[in-house]
Amino acid sequence: MAAVVLVTGGSGLVGKAIEYVIEHEPEGSRFGKRPGEKWIFAGSRDGDLRNPEETLKLFEKYQPTYVIHLAALVGGLFANRERKMTFLRDNMLINDNVLHTAHIKGTKKVISCLSTCVFPDKVEYPLTEEKVHLGPPHPSNFGYAHAKRMVDVQNHAYKEEFGCNFTSAIPTNVFGPHDNFDLKHAHVMPALIHKCYLAQRNNTSFKVMGDGSPLRQFIYSRDLAKLFIWQLREYDSVEPVILSVDENDEISIRDLANSIVKVMDYPSKPEFENEINDNGQDRKPASNAKLMSLIGPDFKFTPFEQALEETVTWFLQNYANART
Numbered sequence: 001m002a003a004v005v006l007v008t009g010g011s012g013l014v015g016k017a018i019e020y021v022i023e024h025e026p027e028g029s030r031f032g033k034r035p036g037e038k039w040i041f042a043g044s045r046d047g048d049l050r051n052p053e054e055t056l057k058l059f060e061k062y063q064p065t066y067v068i069h070l071a072a073l074v075g076g077l078f079a080n081r082e083r084k085m086t087f088l089r090d091n092m093l094i095n096d097n098v099l100h101t102a103h104i105k106g107t108k109k110v111i112s113c114l115s116t117c118v119f120p121d122k123v124e125y126p127l128t129e130e131k132v133h134l135g136p137p138h139p140s141n142f143g144y145a146h147a148k149r150m151v152d153v154q155n156h157a158y159k160e161e162f163g164c165n166f167t168s169a170i171p172t173n174v175f176g177p178h179d180n181f182d183l184k185h186a187h188v189m190p191a192l193i194h195k196c197y198l199a200q201r202n203n204t205s206f207k208v209m210g211d212g213s214p215l216r217q218f219i220y221s222r223d224l225a226k227l228f229i230w231q232l233r234e235y236d237s238v239e240p241v242i243l244s245v246d247e248n249d250e251i252s253i254r255d256l257a258n259s260i261v262k263v264m265d266y267p268s269k270p271e272f273e274n275e276i277n278d279n280g281q282d283r284k285p286a287s288n289a290k291l292m293s294l295i296g297p298d299f300k301f302t303p304f305e306q307a308l309e310e311t312v313t314w315f316l317q318n319y320a321n322a323r324t
C-alpha cells in the first residue's frame with residue numbers, strides 16, 4: 001500500500017518548503033518523492049488541531065502512515081511575550097491531539113517540531129540535544145517553550161508505554177518564502193525585510209529595534225525541509241535532533257539588517273534604536289554535530305546571501321498576498 005505522509009502546518013513557512021522540495025527534487029532521490037508516496041499538506045482550514053474531534057477527522061480522512069507535525073501557534077518575541085497563556089494552551093492542545101490521535105490510529109512515525117526556544121535560559125553553550133530540560137526557558141517565551149518541551153516528554157512516554165516511533169526536530173530560526181511578514185507578529189528576519197521594504201517605498205529611515213548586537217543562527221526553510229525528509233526516512237530514535245547550520249555561522253541582527261539593505265538596494269544604512277532595551281536573548285548557538293554526523297558531509301546548506309535573496313524576491317513578488 002502507498003505510504004501517506006501528512007504534514008500538519010502544511011500551509012506555513014516550513015510546510016510550504018517541504019512541499020517545494022518534494023515537488024522539485026528528482027523523484028526517487030534522497031529528498032524527492034518516492035514511488036507510490038502521497039503527501040498531504042494540511043492547514044488549519046483542514047481541521048483545527050486544538051479540537052480532538054477535528055484532529056480525529058483529519059486522520060480518518062487521510063489515514064497517514066507518517067506524520068510530520070509542524071502545526072503550531074508561532075510568533076516572534078513580542079507576540080510570545082504578550083500572549084504567554086495562549087501560546088502555552090494552544091500548542092499543548094495541538095500537540096496532545098496530534099500525538100494521541102497518531103497513537104490510537106497506529107501511525108508508524110511522527111516527527112514533531114520543537115524550537116531552540118525550548119532550551120534553558122541559563123545553560124552552557126553550544127546547545128546540544130541533551131540540554132533541553134536542564135533549567136527554565138527564557139521568561140520572554142516560557143508559554144511556547146514549555147508547550148514544546150512537553151512534546152519531548154510525551155514522545156518518551158509514548159515510546160516507553162506503547163512502543164511508538166515518535167521523535168522531534170529542533171530547528172533554529174527559520175526563514176524563507178511564505179514566512180509571516182506581519183510587522184507586529186513576525187520573527188526578526190521577515191519583520192526586518194518588511195520594514196526595509198516600507199522604508200524604501202516611503203522614503204523613510206529603516207529603523208531596527210535594539211542595538212543590533214544579538215546573534216542568531218538562521219536556517220533556510222528549503223534546507224530545513226530536506227532535513228525533515230531525511231529525519232523521516234533515515235532517523236529512528238526518540239531523541240530530538242537539532243536541525244541547524246554550523247554553530248559558527250551565527251549572524252548578528254546588525255549584519256542581518258545590513259545584508260537586507262544590500263539585497264533590497266535600500267539607499268541608506270539601518271538605524272538602531274539603542275535606547276530600546278529589548279534585545280531578547282543575546283545569543284543561543286546550537287550545535288549541529290549530531291545532525292552532521294548522521295546525515296553525512298555531502299549535505300550542503302544554501303549560502304546565506306542566496307537564501308536571503310530568494311526570500312526577498314518571493315516577498316516582493318507576493319507582497320499583495322503574503323502574510324503582512
Ligand code: NDP
Pocket residue numbers: 008009010011012013014015042043044045047048049050069070071072073074094113114115116171172173174175178179180187
Ligand atoms: P507558520 O506560522 O508559518 O505556520 C503555522 C502552521 O500551523 C500553519 O500551517 C497553520 O495553518 C498551522 N496551524 C496553526 N494553528 C493551527 C491549528 N489550531 N490547527 C491546525 N493548524 C494550525 O509556522 P512555521 O512554518 O514557521 O513553523 C512550523 C513549525 O516550526 C512550528 O512547529 C514552529 O514552532 C516551528 N519552528 C519555527 C521556527 C521559525 O523560525 N519559524 C523556528 C523553530 C521552530 P494556517 O496557516 O492554515 O492557519
